[in-house]
Amino acid sequence: MKERGLLIVLSGPSGVGKGTVRQAIFSQEDTKFEYSISVTTRKPREGERNGVDYFFKTREEFEHMIENKKLLEWAEYVGNYYGTPVDYVEQTLSEGKDVFLEIEVQGALQVREAFPEGLFIFLAPPSLSELQNRIITRGTESEDLIRNRMAAAKEEIEMMDAYDYVVENDDVELACERIKAIVLAEHLRRDRVAPRYKKMLGVE
Amino acid sequence: MKERGLLIVLSGPSGVGKGTVRQAIFSQEDTKFEYSISVTTRKPREGERNGVDYFFKTREEFEHMIENKKLLEWAEYVGNYYGTPVDYVEQTLSEGKDVFLEIEVQGALQVREAFPEGLFIFLAPPSLSELQNRIITRGTESEDLIRNRMAAAKEEIEMMDAYDYVVENDDVELACERIKAIVLAEHLRRDRVAPRYKKMLGVE
Numbered sequence: 001m002k003e004r005g006l007l008i009v010l011s012g013p014s015g016v017g018k019g020t021v022r023q024a025i026f027s028q029e030d031t032k033f034e035y036s037i038s039v040t041t042r043k044p045r046e047g048e049r050n051g052v053d054y055f056f057k058t059r060e061e062f063e064h065m066i067e068n069k070k071l072l073e074w075a076e077y078v079g080n081y082y083g084t085p086v087d088y089v090e091q092t093l094s095e096g097k098d099v100f101l102e103i104e105v106q107g108a109l110q111v112r113e114a115f116p117e118g119l120f121i122f123l124a125p126p127s128l129s130e131l132q133n134r135i136i137t138r139g140t141e142s143e144d145l146i147r148n149r150m151a152a153a154k155e156e157i158e159m160m161d162a163y164d165y166v167v168e169n170d171d172v173e174l175a176c177e178r179i180k181a182i183v184l185a186e187h188l189r190r191d192r193v194a195p196r197y198k199k200m201l202g203v204e
Numbered sequence: 205m206k207e208r209g210l211l212i213v214l215s216g217p218s219g220v221g222k223g224t225v226r227q228a229i230f231s232q233e234d235t236k237f238e239y240s241i242s243v244t245t246r247k248p249r250e251g252e253r254n255g256v257d258y259f260f261k262t263r264e265e266f267e268h269m270i271e272n273k274k275l276l277e278w279a280e281y282v283g284n285y286y287g288t289p290v291d292y293v294e295q296t297l298s299e300g301k302d303v304f305l306e307i308e309v310q311g312a313l314q315v316r317e318a319f320p321e322g323l324f325i326f327l328a329p330p331s332l333s334e335l336q337n338r339i340i341t342r343g344t345e346s347e348d349l350i351r352n353r354m355a356a357a358k359e360e361i362e363m364m365d366a367y368d369y370v371v372e373n374d375d376v377e378l379a380c381e382r383i384k385a386i387v388l389a390e391h392l393r394r395d396r397v398a399p400r401y402k403k404m405l406g407v408e
Contacts, residue, residue: 122394128401150405157401165389166397178392185369185389188382190326193370197332197361201354 003196005093006186007115008033008100010179011108012123013156017169021123022102024172025179033100033183034092039065042080055085073103073110084111098183105159112162119186121179122163126170128153207400209297210390211319212237212304214383215312216327217360221373225327226306228376229383237304237387238296243269246284259289277307277314288315302387309363316366323390325383326367330374332357 012018025031039055041062050056057065062081065071074083084101092099101111112120131149160166167178186192216222229235243259245266254260261269266285269275278287288305296303305315316324331353364370371382390396 124397124401128405131405153401153405157398157405160394160398160401163394165392166394166401167392178388181385181388182392184382184385188369188371188386190364190367190370193328194361194364197328197357197364197370201332201357201361 003096003192005034005096005098006183007089007093007111007118008098008179008183009108009111009115009118009120010100010102010123011105011120011163012169013105013125013159016123016125017172017175018102018123020172021169021175021179022100025100025176028176031180033098036084036089036092036099036101039071039074039083039085040080042082055088057081072101072114073107075104075107086114109162119165119183120163121165121167121182122160123175124156124160124166124168126168128156129168129170207300207396209238209299209301209303210387211293211297211315211322212302212383212387213312213315213319213322213324214304214306214327215309215324215367216373217309217329217363220327220329221376221379222306222327224376225373225379225383226304229304229380232380235384237302240288240293240296240303240305243275243278243287243289244284246286259292261285276305276318277311279308279311290318313366323369323387324367325369325371325386326364327379328360328364328370328372330372332360333372333374 010018010022022035025033026035037051037053037055039057039062041057041059042054044050044054044056048054048056059081062074062083065083065085066074070086071083072086072089074081076082084103084107089099089101101107103111108120111118127149131146131153165182167175167182169175214222214226226239229237230239241255241257241259243261243266245261245263246258248254248258248260252258263285266278266287269287269289270278274290275287276290276293278285280286288307288311293303293305305311307315312324315322369386371379371386373379
């Protein structure tokens with residue numbers, strides 16, 4: 001009878017502040033998302049606990065997970081593997097809890113393939129809007145600088161196409177508020193709510 | 205350059221508390237919606253101002269508006285016409301403001317035809333969820349009572365199909381919060397935001 005939770009994927013260009021926004025969200029008491037614990041092959045640091053901070057695995061175990069499609073997405077950074085375990089995500093969703101992933105753009109594209117019904121939120125740099133002001137007030141900056149920023153902006157805008165929502169990170173608190181509004185609204189979509197009413201009342 | 209506003213339509217079965225929720229929303233200082241002023245043929249009451257409380261018209265003028273398709277929706281109650289003027293809605297939306305309509309279910313269906321891109325929110329009675337509890341704890345109420353409530357619930361659930369979102373009115377403040385979250389989230393949809401970025405930066 002329990003409604004399946006939503007898979008929320010927060011991503012965006014590197015340096016946009018995904019980690020800061022994620023930390024701010026999880027520091028708020030009214031946050032009801034479950035943070036998806038990653039799998040890694042790096043050694044636990046002082047105080048880190050298995051199953052809380054990370055699921056710690058050997059390279060062999062991790063590669064076994066890759067082969068057996070036990071990872072929603074994975075990547076290798078500085079000689080260590082990092083990934084999102086599909087079983088943990090699936091189990092948490094089936095308990096009716098929303099699962100929150102904060103990952104890189106490449107990882108988000110992998111997740112989209114496995115979970116097209118996920119909620120994909122693109123965190124956009126405020127520099128995109130600022131760029132417009134710079135273009136309007138041309139003259140205070142060199143044409144070259146503007147051209148470079150335009151090139152980066154084009155890439156960022158193209159990235160957005162794989163996402164459902166775009167949240168500008170002009171202010172961390174505002175970004176959190178917007179993300180929470182998106183999740184709340186998604187839970188209220190008629191195509192989610194009406195079947196639940198129909199089911200609970202046995203109405204066709 | 206201004207983004208067109210959203211047309212927000214709040215509707216639901218009679219007696220669900222649409223008017224109360226609308227008043228609560230417009231009593232909140234941070235509400236940025238424009239309330240759509242209705243046209244009516246009834247006489248102004250003490251203190252009511254034309255263009256503020258209503259647009260007051262003669263029956264002849266009103267019927268002329270119907271013929272010329274100047275009303276998004278209209279109905280006759282107790283010998284007076286009431287309707288939503290399309291020009292006011294169009295003008296306000298084109299100024300980039302969100303327009304809020306609170307109307308009956310029949311009117312909402314008329315608006316949906318003219319504005320399929322509108323945001324249609326169904327205000328659901330808490331009795332729908334309560335009904336489930338009653339069914340589960342059968343025995344405290346007669347089978348007839350439950351059957352009657354089930355029939356009403358079926359009608360209400362069928363009504364939902366024409367809407368985008370369902371908000372349960374179990375608590376007026378919560379209902380307002382949910383409606384605002386829906387509107388905020390809709391403004392952040394990628395298919396609304398990305399074209400704006402593309403346009404403002406001249407990117408294709």
